[in-house]
Amino acid sequence: MPISPIMSSVAVSDSSAPAARLRIFEAEGLSKTYDGGRIQALQGVDLIIHEGEFVAILGPSGCGKSTLLNLIGTLEKPCAGMFLYRGRAVNDSFDGQAYRAHDLGFVFQAFHLLPTFSVIENVQMPMFETNWTAKERYQRANELLRSVGLTERLNGFPTQLSGGERQRVAVARSLANRPSVLLADEPTGNLDSISAADVMSLIIRIHREQRITILLVTHDPAVASRASREIRMKDGKIISDSGGMIGLARPHFSEEDPQ
């Protein structure tokens, strides 16, 4: 299967040595409860993520890892705590929709492709909020699908694709607006082992080629091991962080990392 390089607007460099160490996300005391406070999904999470990192968030079901990703993606609002994106407070005056359209790419466990639309149309969906012409949208989607190896499937419909192919479409869609962050929630959770490896390779390649910051939620240690940093969660709290943040330094909401 010929796969072309992921198109990038960012210079390619070695992922293991981020030079600037700019903080892209900073969270302090981030909490989220559901069902009127009866379910505590997230309990005071402190976290700093630097630009260009590939972070795996690992933990059993119900540990709060997807909730953390949803809060970072502004799909939900925290009940308490503070959260900054590139130093800007993500609060009620923060334009979450513009942030999701321009800065983020989402990949979901259930793919969430729209069944009525063809593969190439699905990839174009996020581009309606940016200033692309119809022709540019088509070309961009075409190039992205070529880059994930789905040139033959442009006009197919999601129901005609295998799980692995669907997730590759979803990955292509997540890159539509050249995001700086990719949020992937259990991207291999619905896939067989071969497709899962395929999708993980794709995500790793995107990280390597584009230097996109990736936050990947998984319950599979093997998947998590392929990330450059591993955060483990349990009962709504971070219990370990290979990036060394836990217990070492609390975020202080400045532009520069204190280390």
Added chain:
Amino acid sequence: MSFSMPVIAVRNLMRRPLSTLFTAIGVAIGITAIIAISGISKGLERTWQRAFEVRGADVVVVGKGGGLMSNWLDMSVKDRILRLDGVADATAILWAMQSIEDAPQVVISGREWGGFGWQNLKIIQGRMPRDENEKAAVLGTTAAEVLHKKVGDTLQIELEEFTITGIVDGGAPLENRSVTLALPLAQKALGQQGKVNFVNIRLKRAGVELAASSLCREIESVCPNTRATLARDTLNSNRGFRMLRAGSLAITLLATVVGVFGVMNTMLMSVFERTQEIGVLSALGWKRRRIMVLVLLESMALSLMGFAIGLGAGLVLIQVLGRSSLLHGLLEPYVGPELVFIALMIAMFVGVASGLYPAWRGARVSPGVALRSS
């Protein structure tokens, strides 16, 4: 066609084709009703107005009250009117609509012998009655058709029998569906001796509107229980036509309201069913405004589909009605560009009004909640 918001909207509608079709049919029925009733109402007005025009009256006097046909007037009214200054000529007409022999709804028109009421009738076959005593009638072309009569045949009106002496062209559809005979014969046949229901007046200074209006007021004061109007305004003051217009408006409003709720129901169902998809679009960065626009485009497309079907069905219905022997000549249904435009505006209104609430609901979908529920 390039992939755009309207394409997305139509594709979403086509996803549940039956639901879309049935909802569009609901709107279409409303549009058909609007086209048909308004087309009939407008057609009736035009047909009747044309008949008034060809009879060459400047002012028409009718009895107060009544429906489409006004109440009876005493013949003496005409003589009182003739004495008024400004009146050049006046002629009394008895007008009734009823079935004759096997034909449904034919106009019986009794006209004063020698009056200008006969002037518009042009003989095509046969001849006019010799005088007002000859038990004869002339038939308009459509009347001859629906009665299956020719010159020389006899015609039974109530208990009286008349010889058909001629076929005439009255210059207007309604005149052509008329059986015209001398006034006293018609009064006798219909049991309305000494009664008429129209007095047509020609003015000395026709076209001087102020003089005509003041004459109308004068007529009404010297002849109580009459209503005098300029010929072109006769229908506007006719209670029957006013009721028809009110009925037409009521049906239009009803069809609009039913259309709004029908489309709203479908759109709400559609939005509820697609909560997760809307959540995905929101997660992908679609603004609330865009989600609202999408739902509104869908409801608009649905209504316009209904408009297209309804307009087609309405035009067919109007054609069928206009050609039926029941109505042929009595009214020529009329669907003008303004009626099509009004129906289109109604469909657009239905589209917007029905889509607003579902669009608002769609825009309120929280991406987090929608995706978590999956």
